[in-house]
Amino acid sequence: MKVTLAIQRFNPETDSEPHVQNYQVEVEPTHRVLDALMDITQNQDGTLGYRRSCAHGVCGSDAMRINGREKLACKTLFKDLEIEEGGTLEIEPLRHLDVQKDLMVDQxxxxxxxxxxxxxxxxxxxxxxxxxxxxxxxxxxxxxxxxxxxxxxxxxxxxxxxxxxxxxxxxxxxxxxxxxxxxxxxxxxxxxxxxxxxxxxxxxxxxxxxxxxxxxxxxxxxxxxxxxxxxxxxxxxxxxxxxxxxxxx
Ligand code: SF4
Ligand code: FES
The missing domain is CATH 1.10.1060.10 (Alpha-helical ferredoxin)
Structure with missing residues (x-):
């Protein structure tokens, strides 16, 4: 199904405030949110910043807010989210820590x-x-x-x-x-x-x-x-x- 990822973007070196950028991605229900993010950086926009390492819920690198809730992108499947064909998923960085770039926070x-x-x-x-x-x-x-x-x-x-x-x-x-x-x-x-x-x-x-x-x-x-x-x-x-x-x- 085709969905939109509405991702909060912010580069403190060039932006005065965060803005939302929409990306259309084709996903399967069994795809993880991390798969969609990697699809974007590999095929649409290599400037999108996020952190990840193990991709299997072990390292803790890719926690972010997905539809307003803190989750690991590598452990969140589209079939477990309330999203249908043509729907939109909101993705933001974690709160209470300064944003280094887009979804990456200063830890x-x-x-x-x-x-x-x-x-x-x-x-x-x-x-x-x-x-x-x-x-x-x-x-x-x-x-x-x-x-x-x-x-x-x-x-x-x-x-x-x-x-x-x-x-x-x-x-x-x-x-x-x-x-x-x-x-x-x-x-x-x-x-x-x-x-x-x-x-x-x-x-x-x-x-x-x-x-x-x-x-x-x-x-x-x-x-x-x-x-x-x-x-x-x-x-x-x-x-x-x-x-x-x-x-x-
Ligand atoms: S949510 Fe908090 S307690 Fe749970 S794994 Fe992450 S850092 Fe540890
Ligand atoms: S990338 Fe390691 S926990 Fe998700």
Missing amino acids: STFFKKFRSVKPYFVPKAAEPEHGEFIQSPEERALFDEATKCINCAACYSACPVLDKNPNFVGPQAIVAAARFVNDSRDQGLEARLDALDQKDGVWPCESHFECTRVCPRDIKITKLINLTKRQIKKYRDARGEQTAEERAQ
């Missing part, structure tokens, strides 16, 4: 926040008895879901809290922290509190669930954020301290 703020939570293993100081940390399947299950994140930033774009507070650390950074905070072998919560237990850390989350709705890896992000809030509260309570949220009241 530096996103990754700066990711790094701020120290998203790496901080092992317990004591050497384990048998030279390795033993972890039960139940303990492993506590952080299993958080390991599935592919850093696509779909949740960061969908988050309504970032509309009003651009300094909020954002859902993905908290998922990254939850990966380690809930790991029985890790003792890095204290080192992560500078990023998490402050006014722009975990506390601005209002549980809108938009992040959870758009995550292409089906991570229950809001649940992980609330679990992390609880871990911080437990840590502060055990020391007779207040959380940043309590101090602000």
Whole structure:
């Protein structure tokens, strides 16, 4: 079927504001949106900018807004979209990050926040008895879901809290922290509190669930954020301290 892709275009070096450019493409219901974008750059307009790498939902490069919803272009089939012969699909870059060109956003703020939570293993100081940390399947299950994140930033774009507070650390950074905070072998919560237990850390989350709705890896992000809030509260309570949220009241 023939459809129109209405793509938001913007080159900060030459344009004063974004504009929409329409491209007609011939697609099969089983084609992915990424196939249509590649068709455009190969056969119609090589200046269209977008990011992609694996083309199989693994690298997280090609998250974008498709008909107003954050999706991976490589995992979105035309048959799963509400579009018929002659219809139009609106494609925009992710929100809350500056556009570098067309559908490519500057990811530096996103990754700066990711790094701020120290998203790496901080092992317990004591050497384990048998030279390795033993972890039960139940303990492993506590952080299993958080390991599935592919850093696509779909949740960061969908988050309504970032509309009003651009300094909020954002859902993905908290998922990254939850990966380690809930790991029985890790003792890095204290080192992560500078990023998490402050006014722009975990506390601005209002549980809108938009992040959870758009995550292409089906991570229950809001649940992980609330679990992390609880871990911080437990840590502060055990020391007779207040959380940043309590101090602000
Ligand atoms: S939590 Fe989900 S939506 Fe957010 S960056 Fe990770 S994979 Fe993408
Ligand atoms: S191109 Fe890698 S996730 Fe889509």
